[in-house]
Amino acid sequence: MLTKRIIPCLDVKDGRTVKGVNFINLRDAGDPVELGRVYAQQGADELTFLDITATVEKRKTLVELVKRVSLNLNIPFTVGGGIRTVEDVKELLESGADKISINTEAVKDPSKVDAFAGEFGSQCVVCAVDVRHNGEFWEVYINGGRTPTGIEAVSWTKELESRGAGEILLTSMDHDGVKKGFALDITRKISSVLSIPVIASGGAGTMEHFADVFTEGKADAALAASIFHFREIEIPVLKKYLKERDIPVRMADEQE
C-alpha cells in the first residue's frame, strides 16, 4: 500500500542549516548532509532543502551542497529557493536533486511551471503555495509570505496542476509556527479537487496533528522543520504512532 510520507525540511543558508538543531551524537549539526543522513536513518521518506540565501553569487554553494547530498543520501530530496530559470533547474537536477520547488516565481510567471514540467517532467516540479485566510477566502502569498496576491488558493492550485505541477506543497501561514495543528479544511479541499499529491506544511506540534492531516486533511505527505530539529517529535516514534492508528507509513526497521 502506498504510504503517507514524512518530510523534514532543512532551511539552508550559505550551505549551512539555519534553524537551531538539537541532535546529540552529531558531529556537525550545521551540516545539512549530516543532518539529512540522520533523518534518512530514522525513516524520513524524503527531505526538502530550502535555500534562503538565494543570491546569485551564493548559488554555487547550493549546487555544491546538492552534489554532496546526492552522494551521501539514499532517499529522494527536493531543493527550493530562488529558482527562476530552466538553467537553474537543469543545474540542480544534474547535480542530483530529485525535485525542485518554486513558489513566488510561479505566481510572477505561471508559464515557468509549463516550461519546467515540459523540459524535465512533472514528477520533479513541486509548487509551493503559501496561504492565509483573509476573512473571505484562502489567499495566496508570495515573497516568503510577505506579499498578498489577491489570488484564491484552490483555483490557483488547480491552475498549477493543469500547467504541469507534480505536487503541491501547501503551507498555511496562519498555522505555521503556532504548533496547534495543520490547516485541515483547506488541505482537504485542495487535496480533494486535485489529482496530484498534496504535501501539508505548517502547524505540526503533536503526533496527533500528523494523524489528523492524513485522515481529516487527506494530505499525501506532511512536512515539518523545528519539531524534528529540536527532537520534540522523533520520526520513528511518530511513524509507530501513525501505524497504530492504521495510517499507512513506512517503518525504518522494516527495511531489511
Place this chain on the structure above:
Amino acid sequence: MSSNVAVVQYNAGNTMSVVCALKRQGIEPLVTDDPQLLKRAHKVIFPGVGEAKAAMTYLRSRGLDEVLVSLKQPFLGICLGLQLMCSRSEEGNTKTLGIFPEEVKRFPPEDKIPHMGWNTIEDLSSPLFRGIHEGVYVYFVHGYYAAKGNDTIARTSYILPFSAALHKDNFYGTQFHPEKSGTVGEAILRNFLSL
C-alpha cells in the same frame, strides 16, 4: 562485484542519482552513449526519467535502440528505463524496445497520479531480490505502469496490481528507483552488481 559499469546517457536520464548510488557502492561508473563502450561494459544500467516518445526518438536517432537490445551482459532498466524495455507504451502511443512483451499503460484516474512515494513489493522471485524480504518498501514515481506478465518478478498494487520488476535472460527492469530506496534499494543494486 564488477568494476566496469556503464550508465546509458540519453535525453531522459537524471543519471546523477544512479551515478551517486553506484559511487556509494564504491563504483565509478562510465556514463556513455558510445555503443562500443556499452558493449564492453560488464554491467549496463539504463535509468530514465521523462517521456517515452521523446526518449525512443532520441535512442533511434543514435542507433542506441538496436545496441541496447543486442547487449548480452546484465542490464538493468530503471523507471522509464523499464517502460522503454517493454513492447509498447500508451505514452505518446510509442513502440518501444520490445525486450519484454508486456505493455505499458496509463493508470486509470481512480486515485492520484503519479503514483509517488514508498510502496511495497511482493511475490519476489529472481536473484535481483536475493535476501530481500517480501513486503519491503521502495520508492516509486510514475504515471504509467507495465502490466503483469510472464516476466514479472515483483508485484506492487496501486489502483491495480502491476509489474514492479521484470526479468528476461540478461535483462532486468525495476519500476521503482533502487537508487532512492534507502538500504533496501542499495541491497537490490548490490544484487544486480553481483550477477
